[in-house]
Amino acid sequence: MRILVLGGDGYCGWPTALYLSRHGHDVTIVDNFHRRSWDHELGAQTLTPIRPLTERLRAWRRLTGKQIEHSVGDILDYEFLAEVMQEYAPEAVVHFAEQRSAPYSMIDRRHAVFSQVNNVVGTLNVLFAIKEFQPDCHLVKLGTMGEYGTPNIDIEEGYIRIQHNGREDLLPFPKQPGSFYHLSKVHDSHNIHFCCRIWGIRATDLNQGVVYGTVTDETALDEALLNRFDYDEVFGTALNRFCVQAAIGHPITVYGKGGQTRGFLDIRDTVRCIELACLNPAARGEFRVFNQFTEQFSVLQLAEMVHIAGKRLGLQVRIDHLPDPRVEAEEHYYNARHTKLADLGLKPHLLSESLLDSLVNIAMQHRERVDQSLLLPRVNWRNSRNDRRPKPEPVAIAAD
Amino acid sequence: MRILVLGGDGYCGWPTALYLSRHGHDVTIVDNFHRRSWDHELGAQTLTPIRPLTERLRAWRRLTGKQIEHSVGDILDYEFLAEVMQEYAPEAVVHFAEQRSAPYSMIDRRHAVFSQVNNVVGTLNVLFAIKEFQPDCHLVKLGTMGEYGTPNIDIEEGYIRIQHNGREDLLPFPKQPGSFYHLSKVHDSHNIHFCCRIWGIRATDLNQGVVYGTVTDETALDEALLNRFDYDEVFGTALNRFCVQAAIGHPITVYGKGGQTRGFLDIRDTVRCIELACLNPAARGEFRVFNQFTEQFSVLQLAEMVHIAGKRLGLQVRIDHLPDPRVEAEEHYYNARHTKLADLGLKPHLLSESLLDSLVNIAMQHRERVDQSLLLPRVNWRNSRNDRRPKPEPVAIAAD
Numbered sequence: 001m002r003i004l005v006l007g008g009d010g011y012c013g014w015p016t017a018l019y020l021s022r023h024g025h026d027v028t029i030v031d032n033f034h035r036r037s038w039d040h041e042l043g044a045q046t047l048t049p050i051r052p053l054t055e056r057l058r059a060w061r062r063l064t065g066k067q068i069e070h071s072v073g074d075i076l077d078y079e080f081l082a083e084v085m086q087e088y089a090p091e092a093v094v095h096f097a098e099q100r101s102a103p104y105s106m107i108d109r110r111h112a113v114f115s116q117v118n119n120v121v122g123t124l125n126v127l128f129a130i131k132e133f134q135p136d137c138h139l140v141k142l143g144t145m146g147e148y149g150t151p152n153i154d155i156e157e158g159y160i161r162i163q164h165n166g167r168e169d170l171l172p173f174p175k176q177p178g179s180f181y182h183l184s185k186v187h188d189s190h191n192i193h194f195c196c197r198i199w200g201i202r203a204t205d206l207n208q209g210v211v212y213g214t215v216t217d218e219t220a221l222d223e224a225l226l227n228r229f230d231y232d233e234v235f236g237t238a239l240n241r242f243c244v245q246a247a248i249g250h251p252i253t254v255y256g257k258g259g260q261t262r263g264f265l266d267i268r269d270t271v272r273c274i275e276l277a278c279l280n281p282a283a284r285g286e287f288r289v290f291n292q293f294t295e296q297f298s299v300l301q302l303a304e305m306v307h308i309a310g311k312r313l314g315l316q317v318r319i320d321h322l323p324d325p326r327v328e329a330e331e332h333y334y335n336a337r338h339t340k341l342a343d344l345g346l347k348p349h350l351l352s353e354s355l356l357d358s359l360v361n362i363a364m365q366h367r368e369r370v371d372q373s374l375l376l377p378r379v380n381w382r383n384s385r386n387d388r389r390p391k392p393e394p395v396a397i398a399a400d
Numbered sequence: 401m402r403i404l405v406l407g408g409d410g411y412c413g414w415p416t417a418l419y420l421s422r423h424g425h426d427v428t429i430v431d432n433f434h435r436r437s438w439d440h441e442l443g444a445q446t447l448t449p450i451r452p453l454t455e456r457l458r459a460w461r462r463l464t465g466k467q468i469e470h471s472v473g474d475i476l477d478y479e480f481l482a483e484v485m486q487e488y489a490p491e492a493v494v495h496f497a498e499q500r501s502a503p504y505s506m507i508d509r510r511h512a513v514f515s516q517v518n519n520v521v522g523t524l525n526v527l528f529a530i531k532e533f534q535p536d537c538h539l540v541k542l543g544t545m546g547e548y549g550t551p552n553i554d555i556e557e558g559y560i561r562i563q564h565n566g567r568e569d570l571l572p573f574p575k576q577p578g579s580f581y582h583l584s585k586v587h588d589s590h591n592i593h594f595c596c597r598i599w600g601i602r603a604t605d606l607n608q609g610v611v612y613g614t615v616t617d618e619t620a621l622d623e624a625l626l627n628r629f630d631y632d633e634v635f636g637t638a639l640n641r642f643c644v645q646a647a648i649g650h651p652i653t654v655y656g657k658g659g660q661t662r663g664f665l666d667i668r669d670t671v672r673c674i675e676l677a678c679l680n681p682a683a684r685g686e687f688r689v690f691n692q693f694t695e696q697f698s699v700l701q702l703a704e705m706v707h708i709a710g711k712r713l714g715l716q717v718r719i720d721h722l723p724d725p726r727v728e729a730e731e732h733y734y735n736a737r738h739t740k741l742a743d744l745g746l747k748p749h750l751l752s753e754s755l756l757d758s759l760v761n762i763a764m765q766h767r768e769r770v771d772q773s774l775l776l777p778r779v780n781w782r783n784s785r786n787d788r789r790p791k792p793e794p795v796a797i798a799a800d
Contacts, residue, residue: 078509109478109528113521120520120587121513124580128509131784152569153562162553162562162574167733169552174562174571175590180524183594187520187587190575194583198727198781327598333567381598384531 001278002026004088006075006126007096008068009053010035011228012142012211012270016094018218018225019271020278021066028069028088029053030081030097034118035228038104044235044374046228047244047366048214059224075122078129085129085137092138092278095126098184102146102326103234103379105181107386112180119184120191127195138281139203140274141192143185145263145293145336147207149176150329155336158205158289178328179381189289196287203286204277208270209263209293212239213355214362216268227267229362232374239264239302239351240359241375246310246317247363248370253377256324258300259331263293263338266349276344291338294348309356313364325377401678402426404488406475406526407496408468409453410435411628412542412611412670416494418618418625419671420678421466428469428488429453430481430497434518435628438504438635444774447629447644447766448614459624475522478529485529492538492678495526498584502546502726503634503779505581507786512580519584520591527595538681539603540674541592543585545663545693545736547607549576550729555736558605558689578728579781589689596687603686604677608670609663609693612639613755614762616668627667629762632774639664639702639751640759641775646710646717647763648770655777656724658700659731663693663738666749676744691738694748709756713764725777 003020007013008029021027031053039045051059057068069088073080075097098119099105105115123141130137148155151174160173172193175186188205195201214229230236231244233253242252265273273292282288297305303319310317324330342348349355363370379386403420407413408429421427431453439445451459457468469488473480475497498519499505505515523541530537548555551574560573572593575586588605595601614629630636631644633653642652665673673692682688697705703719710717724730742748749755763770779786 109524112528113524116520116524116587116591117517120516124509124513124516128512128784151571153564153567153571160562160564160574162560164553164560167553171551171553171574172576174560174574176572177590177594180591180594183587183590186590187516187583190577190583190586191516191580194577194580199784384528384599 001092002088002090003278004028004030004084004090004093005096006030006093007098009033010096011230012267013096015216015219015227015267016271016274017068018060019216020275021060021068022064022218023275028071030071030073030075030084032072032074042232042234044232044371045369047231047363047369048226048229050226050228051224055224059222063221075125076118078125081125081129082133085133089134090137092140092281093126093130094140094274094278095123096142097122098142099181101235102179102181105179106379106381108384115181116184116187120187123188124191127192127201130201131195131199138278139192139201140277141188141203141205143189143205143207144182145207145209145291146182147175147177147186147189148173148336149178150332150334151176152333157291157337157340178326193287196285200285202282202284203288204282205287205289206273206277206292207289209265210237211265211267211270212237213267213359216271231370233377234379238299242303242306243359244363244370245375246306246315247360248367248372249316250372250375251318251320252303252306253375254299254303254319254321255326255377256321256330258303258321259298260328261296261298261332261334263291263296263336264351265293266355268349269294269346272346273341276341276346280344290340291336292341293338295350296334296336305356306360309353309360313357313360322377325380327381401492402488402490403678404428404430404484404490404493405496406430406493407498408470409433410496411630412667413496415616415619415627415667416671416674417468418460419616420675421460421468422464422618423675428471430471430473430475430484432472432474442632442634444632444634444771445769447631447763447769448626450626450628451624455624459622463621475525476518478525481525481529482533485533489534490537492540492681493526493530494540494674494678495523496542497522498542499581501635502579502581505579506779506781509784515581516584516587520587523588524591527592527601530601531595531599538678539592539601540677541588541603541605543589543605543607544582545607545609545691546582547575547577547586547589548573548736549578550732550734551576552733557691557737557740578726593687596685600685602682602684603688604682605687605689606673606677606692607689609665610637611665611667611670612637613667613759616671631770633777634779638699642703642706643759644763644770645775646706646715647760648767648772649716650772650775651718651720652703652706653776654699654703654719654721655726656721656730658703658721659698660728661696661698661732661734663691663696663736664751665693666755668749669694669746672746673741676741676746680744690740691736692741693738695750696734696736705756706760709753709760713757713760722777725780727781
């Protein structure tokens with residue numbers, strides 16, 4: 001299958017591109033390296049030393065004989081995107097090319113506006129490019145479970161049948177997203193749904209849970225194929241960050257009571273879900289929603305699991321409850337359906353002791369790369385302006 | 401009350417500013433004249449000859465002794481907006497400053513992106529400016545009934561109580577908007593709701609129906625205070641356009657079967673609803689939604705009423721059913737609640753024979769200003785690129 005992976009240099013995009021290439025698909029990566037720039041902006045870097053994209057792709061070719069094309073540019077530049085779409089004529093577009101951090105979107109007004117404009121306009125451009133140049137192409141779009149928020153009822157996959165005053169309808173599930181980033185994904189979902197209705201576009205919205213892990217069969221082939229592993233408060237997802245904290249003897253930072261419950265999945269399942277969605281496309285005009293996660297955990301449960309894994313590995317691990325920098329329910333009902341990908345054949349990698357141990361081990365292996373000043377939350381939802389970095393400590397200047 | 405009217409030079413904003421000023425409020429208009437520029441872009445103009453804003457304001461002062469301040473700028477320019485917010489320190493911000501035409505947003509990609517970025521970023525800026533400079537200020541935001549689409553159940557005011565698998569919650573009403581413009585309003589609603597939750601902002605989202613009429617007690621005081629009256633296919637609302645068509649002997653253009661049912665209201669009720677919302681502010685942190693319309697009609701019912709009014713006035717009126725340029729249900733269930741503004745004291749001006757006659761009369765009075773080439777729909781939802789204007793007819797050039 002000819003598949004375009006937008007954002008194919010990022011944390012989920014890179015292992016997805018490799019997985020699809022290894023499984024016989026003809027893959028092209030589009031990326032503008034925004035994700036690498038945000039590292040520079042935040043003074044952060046991935047725990048794992050990743051290589052430049054060109055080097056990654058050379059290694060992939062050397063190791064597997066498979067060629068992944070790439071095209072460098074911004075999907076907000078429609079002229080660029082239109083050329084790519086015409087040149088590669090993809091059968092599926094996998095769209096990871098968005099700003100994906102809730103705290104990043106909450107830094108200040110500029111970052112909120114950037115996140116929404118970047119994500120919403122990028123997706124609008126993708127929709128127009130499909131309509132104009134490749135109308136039969138299937139859009140596989142990364143959404144987030146965070147679009148739903150934490151309603152007091154079971155969360156369905158995209159739609160809910162509502163009975164009201166003696167009538168009934170199947171309607172989009174109500175959305176209560178919890179950051180400007182999560183909001184941008186809700187905006188995308190509404191825009192995509194509309195374009196499916198008016199233009200007959202086929203689309204799958206993957207409401208993904210929180211991803212953990214960094215290694216897939218493909219990235220494990222060679223050091224040059226290493227995937228990102230973010231542990232900073234802005235881009236680090238909960239479990240990855242906890243493992244790094246355990247590895248370096250930093251307290252695990254649970255926000256508030258830790259009763260915040262979310263859907264989680266292993267990055268090895270992310271890449272398989274994407275292929276399943278591609279191989280089983282939505283119908284023309286269909287806006288299909290899958291909840292893409294495999295297990296629910298509360299943040300405190302994860303912290304406790306890392307605590308135990310740390311003990312197994314002889315580490316001193318402490319759990320700290322910090323005042324929650326986010327505005328969210330710290331205890332709530334949460335039960336989200338996630339059967340559609342399983343119905344297509346997903347066999348989940350559930351969170352195991354061995355996976356936890358390997359994550360902590362990866363963190364220990366790269367511990368010299370950890371910048372501890374990036375671990376504590378500095379972006380508070382209650383403020384409209386947040387300092388991104390601690391003030392520099394006074395440095396002794398050598399005398400002449 | 402100190403009230404800032406964003407978009408106070410437009411069709412709804414101008415009569416609202418006058419009404420609020422006349423009723424003793426201290427009003428400041430903010431506008432960047434986008435609406436007047438779109439006339440130039442589309443080669444269209446309001447049926448009624450409106451004056452420049454400065455002239456309008458001078459006349460208002462001369463006639464009433466009341467001063468309306470104004471500040472010219474774009475709310476997408478945060479530096480400008482922040483200054484205005486600090487200088488006027490409003491108790492309420494009435495936000496009309498958005499691109500409000502569905503067909504305009506459907507012209508092509510550029511217009512879709514413009515509509516969403518303009519509306520979403522403008523509203524984000526307003527939210528940040530309130531949070532940073534005037535946190536107790538009440539945001540009165542113009543939404544649209546079109547956010548709901550046409551579900552097969554009764555439409556509630558913003559929220560619906562859902563029972564599901566033995567549990568229940570009060571959740572945002574599911575949205576199925578029908579154009580990139582309507583989508584922008586849905587995006588706004590989600591963004592505002594979130595800011596109320598995290599920052600304790602007070603906001604009222606007025607999901608307004610289709611507005612008709614042009615005259616209010618205030619605009620009727622003098623020719624210099626005339627309000628816009630748009631009849632072109634892009635900015636003309638259904639009833640206004642039908643009256644112009646009747647007045648000049650052009651067939652009334654009903655799209656499809658005409659069973660499309662919507663909420664409607666008289667512009668004299670728009671201005672009263674705004675004052676009612678301002679005088680009865682939402683609580684801190686409350687995101688309140690009012691459905692702002694007074695009666696439901698199908699498009700065909702309106703056409704038939706104009707047909708009858710035309711006959712009364714001795715006009716030949718024909719109703720044409722055109723293929724629907726929009727993608728929408730031409731027949732559907734529609735029953736939307738609208739009691740909250742009535743509970744606050746709104747006494748509606750229902751659509752009467754005399755109002756219909758006066759609209760047709762206004763159209764007849766200005767018939768020499770009508771450009772017939774602007775009446776037929778040229779923007780088709782099924783296309784991603786629409787010509788905005790008919791090709792010019794060949795013109796005979798005078799020989800030397």
